[in-house]
Amino acid sequence: MKGESELKRLDPIEMGRRIRKQREFLELTREDLAAHLGVSSKFIADIEYGDKGISIKKLYLLAQILEVSADYILAGEMDGSDEERVEKERLKEGILEPLKVCNAKQLKCMEQITKFYVEALKKK
Secondary structure, eight states: OGGGGSSSSOOOOHHHHHHHHHHHTOOHHHHHHHHHSSOOHHHHHHHTTTSSOOHHHHHHHHHHHHTTOHHHHOOOOOHHHHHHHHHHHHHHHHGGGGGGOOOOOHHHHHHHHHEEEEEEEEEE
């Protein structure tokens, strides 16, 4: 058995940040998440800011809704599918960031290039 000094401590602020990041990644509003979870949007905000805790039952539902493991929510530890999802998000951000300086015409061109690229991948 691990000694008390070896045990990890729950950081509710970091837990809340992970919840918010995944909620935003899934393009859910606090209101959307609250409706799925059966709580108020204020309660979701309180969890995201680390001001309130969550029951095990709600944590189990939250993990399913956010498509991550409870370990990830609680401690930031990811299983293989969580790691892949986070890496995909990082890559998407890396692709989209330089496009922020483009105008509508340039973005339309990039959209077409992307579609051609994806279609070519599908044919392989």
